[in-house]
Amino acid sequence: MGKSAKLLALNIVLAVIATSLILPFVWMILTSLKTLDEVGLPSWLPATFKWSNYADVFRMKEILFSRWYLNSVFVASWVTFLQVFTSSLAAFSFSRLQWKGRDQVFLLYLATMMLPGLVMMIPNYRNMIALGLVDTYAGLILPAAFTAFGTFLMRQFMMNIPRALDEAANIDGASKWQLYWEVILPLSRPALVTLTIFSFMGNYQNMFWPLVMTKTPHRYTLPIGMLFFDSTQGQQTNYLMAAVSMSVIPMIIVFVFMQKQLVKGIMLGSVKG
Amino acid sequence: MRMNKKELKDILVGVSFLTPNICGFLAFTLIPLLISLYMAFTNWNLETHNMFKDNPVTFVGLENFRQLLSEKDFYKYLGNTLFFMMRIPIGIAGSLIAAILLSSNFRGGNKRIWLTSVATIMLIVGCGAMVLGGMGATAMTILICGLFGVVIVSGSLGGQTVYRTLFYFPHFTAGVATFILWKKLYSPDTGPINYALTPLLNTIAPGLAAIPHSGAVVTAAGMTLLIVGICLYGVYRNTALWRDGESGIISLLIGSVFLSLPLIYMAPWTPFQTLRHLAFVPPALAWVMVAVRLGKGRRHPSNPDEGLADAVIICGAVMAGCFILLGLSRVVYGLPEMAADGLEPPKWIADYHWAKPSLMIMGFWAAIGSNNMLLYLAGLSGVSQELYEAADIDGASGLQRFWHVTWPQLANITFFILIMGIIHGLQGGFEMARTMTEGGPFHATTTLSYYIYTEGFATGRLGYASAVSWALFALTLSITLFNWKFGNRYTND
Known part of the structure; x- marks a missing residue:
């Protein structure tokens, strides 16, 4: 009996915390289903669920929601692809090849993780102006495409792949590229998946760089679009919340399906330093 | 000589794999870094x-x-x-x-069914109690209770994963979208937080207004003394740890600085402005304590500084707690007077004093x-x-x-x-x-x-x-x- 009571108490505590943590999301979804007249009322529940709000967001004047969605996905996909590719190459060099000065160079890489992005932001912006890349997709993608964190994450994983494989490949006369492409990369799949989710999610939500880089609504990514929405037509809370829901829900879905990889990745990126 | 050639070749191969990354690093990190350094002097x-x-x-x-x-x-x-x-x-x-x-x-283990039924019963009882209690917003009560019921049942069946997932949502989705959501939650006039607080405050306001002024003063004074007590005890524990060789001199000093901060801060913030000249006493006491301990020396000399992270975190937590107490003591002090005119919920991010706590609550x-x-x-x-x-x-x-x-x-x-x-x-x-x-x-x-x-x-x-x-x-x-x-x-x- 004592144990059962303890179990129940523990469950209640956890459920209270969990419920209060997700209450804002519940309010968000319920508000997104209200009519504009109901928005200011105390009751959370709409009289009727107005699902058409979601479709209406796409038809709003000056709110290019579908465009922002696509921009975000487009930019995040490119950045993710480039990040995963370049950092897996670098990680391969740092973990599976022996060369003089390797560890020193790696330390330098780690050090750049500590640099505040803010320091580089202003000169990067000036450079983008000089190159004529402001308000272009290339300007959004390129500076974000290289990551020390990703290199670090991949290296941690590749270090744990047995050495014997390299020797076997060597005996078979494989080149270093073949070793990378045909042996190490396929074995690093879990880390690749993790890094893909991380960098996709991170760039999907990234705010600072798109904020300074985009000038016209056609180039906005979702976060910048949401800012624009909030500042120009934020009074239409029901539509705003529908837009917020639509930008949050994909992340929740990704998380629910990918959480095993994510949890592993978070461990990989930190404790086993 | 051959060895050097091989070394060189190894470096070439190794670096060639790095090339894409190095190009990006040069273009978007190192060169901007140097330009930024130059800019800082122009x-x-x-x-x-x-x-x-x-x-x-x-x-x-x-x-x-x-x-x-x-x-x-x-x-x-x-x-x-x-x-x-x-x-x-x-x-x-x-x-x-x-x-x-x-x-x-x-997890319920073989008691799953039992647990589920208990949860369900409790849910019904909870709903009933709140509805009978006349909260008015019946639909909402049922909504929240229902949500709670779903969470507890799925949690007790699904175990850690369910709760972990729910706990993780706010962090995972944190970004512009959720900040906009919170902006709406905090809205002073039409936000759900203030809609929930207003009736609550209206209910308790008459009760609070009835509290005599002296009661509020005593409570506020008690809270202030509690802060002093907690901080002084913290400093004392700090010196004891140093005396027993469990922490080093850096931990002792850093910890004491951290713990003195609420005490030093208190002077302009405490509700007792007439006594603010006494505010130097507690911090002075704390530092006398440290000085005395330093003068007496330690019983067990130990290795260089250990446990600094502990000291920083624990003292930081104490400090944060003290600041919350300090804010509360101010609120308590003025409460009866304020309550007499009817209590209004805070304006959250639109209010100078509440803006920082509001953002910190969201951060939490x-x-x-x-x-x-x-x-x-x-x-x-x-x-x-x-x-x-x-x-x-x-x-x-x-x-x-x-x-x-x-x-x-x-x-x-x-x-x-x-x-x-x-x-x-x-x-x-x-x-x-x-x-x-x-x-x-x-x-x-x-x-x-x-x-x-x-x-x-x-x-x-x-x-x-x-x-x-x-x-x-x-x-x-x-x-x-x-x-x-x-x-x-x-x-x-």
Whole structure:
């Protein structure tokens, strides 16, 4: 009996915390289903669920929601692809090849993780102006495409792949590229998946760089679009919340399906330093 | 000679794999870094140096830094940034508690059906009680109770994963979208928080107004004394740890500085303004205590500084707690008077005094179930069961088990979390400020990163903004190096 009571108490505590943590999301979804007249009322529940709000967001004047969605996905996909590719190459060099000065160079890489992005932001912006890349997709993608964190994450994983494989490949006369492409990369799949989710999610939500880089609504990514929405037509809370829901829900879905990889990745990126 | 050739070839092969990354690193990190360093020493300002006014950019030496140090705003924003960092120990405590709760075994096992039915009954009883209690908003009560019921049933059936997922949502989705959501939640007139608070405050206002003024004064005084007591006890414990050789001199000093801060801060903030001249007494007492202990020397000299991370986190948590108490004591002091005219809920992010706490509450919402919780969960599963058994044999209480087994075993993770928290904290606050408050009201939520943004991209003082960003970098670097130097017992094992 004592144990059962303890179990129940523990469950209640956890459920209270969990419920209060997700209450804002519940309010968000319920508000997104209200009519504009109901928005200011105390009751959370709409009289009727107005699902058409979601479709209406796409038809709003000056709110290019579908465009922002696509921009975000487009930019995040490119950045993710480039990040995963370049950092897996670098990680391969740092973990599976022996060369003089390797560890020193790696330390330098780690050090750049500590640099505040803010320091580089202003000169990067000036450079983008000089190159004529402001308000272009290339300007959004390129500076974000290289990551020390990703290199670090991949290296941690590749270090744990047995050495014997390299020797076997060597005996078979494989080149270093073949070793990378045909042996190490396929074995690093879990880390690749993790890094893909991380960098996709991170760039999907990234705010600072798109904020300074985009000038016209056609180039906005979702976060910048949401800012624009909030500042120009934020009074239409029901539509705003529908837009917020639509930008949050994909992340929740990704998380629910990918959480095993994510949890592993978070461990990989930190404790086993 | 052949050996050298091979070495050279190895380097070539190794570096060729790095090439794409190195190109990006040069173009978007190293070169901008150098330009930024140059900018910090120039008077580059978009108002005077643009395509219409072709003034040459001149080298001004340390002028930007001199200006920075003499600018009052800079200290204000630095203070804001540091204030926001109090959420680090609070967040660490939150995630640790969440992780400990999650890692205990709460699955029903063969009692699943029993547990489910209990939960359901409780749900019905809860709904009934609240509806009968006349809360009015019946549909909402049922909604929230129903939600709670779903959560508890799925949690007790699904175990850790269900709760962990729910805990993690706020952190995972934190960004512009959720900040906009919170902006609406905090809306003073139509936000759900104030809709919920208003009837509650109206109900308690007459009761509070009936409290005699003396009662409020005594309570506020009690809270103030409690702060003094907690801080002085903290300093005393600190000296005791140093005396017994369990911590070093740096821990002693840092810990005491941390613990004195609420005491020093109290003078202008305490409700008892007539007695504010006495405010120097407690901090003076604390430092006398430290001085006396230092004079007496220690019983067991020990290795160089250990446990600095512990000291920083625990003292930080105490400090944060004391500041909350201080704020509460002010509220309590004025409460009966305020309640006489009817209580109004705070205006949250639109109010100068509430803006910072509002953002910190939101930060806490996102921080409980963060990556830190996942790290702690992994750490807890790694703590050997034998240690707990040994502690049980020694008859350790729950709290002793925590302080002597769990906490030291998690020290590694705590240290990592602390360092990352400090780095992010110093550079943080931009997104919240930009989305929710525009740095206001009256710059209450302007952090250094938001300052750099406004100077660099809105005002156009590129040179000055670069100087601020370098000052921020220097601060980050020195704190991190300090931590590595004195906290490294965890990382060298």
